[in-house]
Amino acid sequence: MKVAEELTIIEMEADSKEEVLDLLGNRLFEQGFVKEGFVESILKREENYPTGLPTEPVGVAIPHTDGDMVNKSTIAFANLKNPVKFLMMGTDDKWVDVKLIFMLALKSSDDQLNMLQKLVGLFQDPEMVSKLAEVKDVNELNELVQDKV
Amino acid sequence: MKKLLIMCGTGIATSTVVKGKVEQWLKDNNLSQEVKIYQSKVSDEIGRIDEYDVVLSTTLVPNNIKDKVIDGVPLLTGIGIDSMYDKVLAEIKRE
Numbered sequence: 401m402k403v404a405e406e407l408t409i410i411e412m413e414a415d416s417k418e419e420v421l422d423l424l425g426n427r428l429f430e431q432g433f434v435k436e437g438f439v440e441s442i443l444k445r446e447e448n449y450p451t452g453l454p455t456e457p458v459g460v461a462i463p464h465t466d467g468d469m470v471n472k473s474t475i476a477f478a479n480l481k482n483p484v485k486f487l488m489m490g491t492d493d494k495w496v497d498v499k500l501i502f503m504l505a506l507k508s509s510d511d512q513l514n515m516l517q518k519l520v521g522l523f524q525d526p527e528m529v530s531k532l533a534e535v536k537d538v539n540e541l542n543e544l545v546q547d548k549v
Numbered sequence: 550m551k552k553l554l555i556m557c558g559t560g561i562a563t564s565t566v567v568k569g570k571v572e573q574w575l576k577d578n579n580l581s582q583e584v585k586i587y588q589s590k591v592s593d594e595i596g597r598i599d600e601y602d603v604v605l606s607t608t609l610v611p612n613n614i615k616d617k618v619i620d621g622v623p624l625l626t627g628i629g630i631d632s633m634y635d636k637v638l639a640e641i642k643r644e
């Protein structure tokens with residue numbers, strides 16, 4: 401699959417994870433992929449079940465929330481100009497400096513299983529993570545993930 | 550047949566990835582016939598965690614069930630996978 405240009409924010413400038421989630425979540429809402437309340441839901445879920453992953457050389461976050469907030473499954477992407485702190489998945493006291501965000505809008509567990517698995521495969525490759533953090537436009541992003549996502 | 554539970558916050562995203570990887574691992578180690586996989590969200594399982602032989606989670610769990618739960622995040626980051634599978638295998642082999 402390809403990440404849509406409207407759902408991609410390159411070199412996002414944000415000071416907090418809340419700002420990141422708000423900006424990217426609203427893109428999904430404006431494009432009709434998610435329902436009203438998606439952003440609030442994703443913020444709340446990030447508090448209870450954080451999604452920061454301590455990948456190398458920079459951290460990745462995969463914010464998402466319950467499927468009933470989603471109209472159509474898709475994925476939104478941002479790389480950040482400066483990292484913001486996300487709590488590490490599975491903890492409530494370890495922080496990760498995140499520069500890459502893949503926001504998942506998933507309706508059900510059958511959706512996008514391949515996409516999710518491939519995405520996770522990318523995260524395990526430091527060279528790929530580093531390249532994703534540096535992409536300058538959506539075409540560059542899709543060239544990197546083309547055969548993999 | 551051992552019961553292996555994989556859980557995350559929503560029961561649809563990260564637990565799906567972990568499930569796919571664990572299924573492959575079971576196959577590669579000829580354990581598929583010995584283990585049945587269940588997938589769920591944490592909030593649905595807290596009260597019945599003892600029904601399972603092995604529990605993998607990508608999210609934080611309450612302190613009272615912490616000892617029972619193995620951290621599944623290594624399957625998402627690629628860091629610490631071997632020691633995670635060592636723990637899973639020990640639970641599967643436990644009499």
